[in-house]
Amino acid sequence: MSTSSDANGPPFVVVDGDPGSRIVIHVPHASTIVPGRVRQRIELSDEELAQELVLMTDAATDRIAREASDLSEMRPWLFINQRSRLVVDPERFPDPVDEVMAAPDIGMGAVYERTAHGGELREDDAAHRDELITAFFDPYAGALTDFVEGRLEADGQVTIVDLHSYPAAELPYERHVHADAPRPACCIGTDERHTPPELADAVQAVFRGLGETMVNQPFAGTYVPLRFYGTDLRVRSVMVELRRDTYQESPTDVARVAGMLARLCDVLDAGRPSTPGGRD
Numbered sequence: 289m290s291t292s293s294d295a296n297g298p299p300f301v302v303v304d305g306d307p308g309s310r311i312v313i314h315v316p317h318a319s320t321i322v323p324g325r326v327r328q329r330i331e332l333s334d335e336e337l338a339q340e341l342v343l344m345t346d347a348a349t350d351r352i353a354r355e356a357s358d359l360s361e362m363r364p365w366l367f368i369n370q371r372s373r374l375v376v377d378p379e380r381f382p383d384p385v386d387e388v389m390a391a392p393d394i395g396m397g398a399v400y401e402r403t404a405h406g407g408e409l410r411e412d413d414a415a416h417r418d419e420l421i422t423a424f425f426d427p428y429a430g431a432l433t434d435f436v437e438g439r440l441e442a443d444g445q446v447t448i449v450d451l452h453s454y455p456a457a458e459l460p461y462e463r464h465v466h467a468d469a470p471r472p473a474c475c476i477g478t479d480e481r482h483t484p485p486e487l488a489d490a491v492q493a494v495f496r497g498l499g500e501t502m503v504n505q506p507f508a509g510t511y512v513p514l515r516f517y518g519t520d521l522r523v524r525s526v527m528v529e530l531r532r533d534t535y536q537e538s539p540t541d542v543a544r545v546a547g548m549l550a551r552l553c554d555v556l557d558a559g560r561p562s563t564p565g566g567r568d
């Protein structure tokens with residue numbers, strides 16, 4: 289569990305990549321940090337909250353991204369969320385009207401009201417929801433959008449690799465959207481406009497070594513900041529969802545998966561000029 293000093297740390301970190309790299313690895317769900325004032329409004333005991341964090345946190349995806357960055361020929365840029373998705377989920381639409389996961393029986397819009405098992409996580413309180421959106425969601429979305437904009441200005445194209453993981457066994461909340469869908473070792477989420485086929489193919493080729501790969505099963509779609517969504521196709525994006533049992537058994541497995549992600553970066557940045565300040 290997080291300590292109070294963690295909760296005082298920055299809400300997200302950017303790890304600089306090689307100026308020649310077009311890749312941004314986004315890690316939205318790796319943190320277990322829930323600041324005290326947010327914790328107070330969560331209707332779970334400490335033990336229940338710890339359990340919920342185990343189920344919902346994309347454990348070690350930040351480590352995988354950092355290790356991949358060390359292993360790749362040209363360092364990708366990293367944007368890592370340092371707050372739990374139980375604070376706000378940066379990948380959901382902030383307005384519940386737009387967000388299918390915000391439906392009352394699921395209760396997982398940008399501010400979750402229900403647990404993975406459908407229990408109460410927070411009271412239905414619009415004022416508190418707005419407060420969390422203002423304090424956490426908006427600054428995060430703004431910073432990530434500006435960061436992508438900056439990379440676009442620098443290089444003319446950005447490829448977001450949206451890195452997640454998911455449990456081997458289906459959680460009850462998932463049943464509302466994709467009951468009994470297959471659960472491959474690697475699920476590749478795509479968007480019809482922002483994911484060119486060769487991008488999904490590259491992910492598939494690299495992660496085939498992990499086991500079965502599938503596109504948009506069980507989870508569909510990938511993250512694109514709203515400012516660019518549907519309009520600026522220089523922003524390419526693909527979601528990589530790793531089934532957790534493929535890397536959670538031992539540290540060696542994390543290194544193996546990180547090696548695959550590094551290879552993906554190498555393939556996607558192949559032929560890019562290495563610039564001063566980058567490694568070689």
Ligand SMILES: [Zn+2]
Pocket residue numbers: 317346451452453
């Ligand atoms: Zn995730």
